[in-house]
Amino acid sequence: MPPTRREFLNCTSNAVIIATLSPDILAATTTTEPTMTTPVPSAFTAVHESKPLPFDPSELDGLSEKLIRSHWENNYGGSVKALNTIKQRLAGALADPDLPAYVYNDLKREHLMRTGSVVLHELYFDNLGATDKPDAILRQALLGAFGSMDSWEKEFRRMGAGLGGGSGWVVLGYNLHTGLLENYWLWDHLHSPAATLPLLVMDMYEHSYQMDYGAAAPAYVDAFFRNIKWQVVAARWEKAHKSRAILA
Numbered sequence: 001m002p003p004t005r006r007e008f009l010n011c012t013s014n015a016v017i018i019a020t021l022s023p024d025i026l027a028a029t030t031t032t033e034p035t036m037t038t039p040v041p042s043a044f045t046a047v048h049e050s051k052p053l054p055f056d057p058s059e060l061d062g063l064s065e066k067l068i069r070s071h072w073e074n075n076y077g078g079s080v081k082a083l084n085t086i087k088q089r090l091a092g093a094l095a096d097p098d099l100p101a102y103v104y105n106d107l108k109r110e111h112l113m114r115t116g117s118v119v120l121h122e123l124y125f126d127n128l129g130a131t132d133k134p135d136a137i138l139r140q141a142l143l144g145a146f147g148s149m150d151s152w153e154k155e156f157r158r159m160g161a162g163l164g165g166g167s168g169w170v171v172l173g174y175n176l177h178t179g180l181l182e183n184y185w186l187w188d189h190l191h192s193p194a195a196t197l198p199l200l201v202m203d204m205y206e207h208s209y210q211m212d213y214g215a216a217a218p219a220y221v222d223a224f225f226r227n228i229k230w231q232v233v234a235a236r237w238e239k240a241h242k243s244r245a246i247l248a
Helices: 005-011 065-094 101-126 136-146 149-163 217-226 230-247
Strands: 169-175 181-186 196-203
Touching: 065 101, 101 169, 101 196, 136 149, 136 181, 136 230, 149 169, 149 181, 149 196, 149 217, 169 230, 196 230
Parallel strands: none
Antiparallel strands: 169 181, 169 196
């Protein structure tokens, strides 16, 4: 049966996890009839694999193929490998009755960080690769939330510029608890707003732009905006609305 509000929020306290909800779950109704569910993979033995780039990196405007391939292979790919290693270590550590809890939690912190890195990188690459514009429905949502498209973009860009020279992410997200569409500042892979579905993700770690732009982070933000795949953002917005309906 579909999850209750409490069950749903308990399962989605981490924003990057709820971003992967399946369409079947999101389309669930309030019927009390039992439904078939997809088997849940083991938390300890599931193996993560790198997702291929969803675009031709040689065709982006202002983001070089060398930069994108290095980012995908070394930073994202490195996190995928690290996450698999941590999962293996966790399985062994849990079986050790003499392992101190604080040592185990060091592994769980790394697990949280690597999970955040993998998911946010996949969302980032998935919302790149096109030169289209926001559709009417998404534009209306941004207008309602920010007063104008210019106001939304001004804040999103300013947050990116503020993260230049350091690390972090800028995320346009829909908060399922508050019902607000907001821009969020993420200092690293460990920080994300609770119960929030990411709609647009911009990587502001230096590895995402230094090869092309050096310290000129605002120039990278310009290039990012020229390559946003708005149809993906619109699809995430539709998914967010379906998720919110479950909570009603």
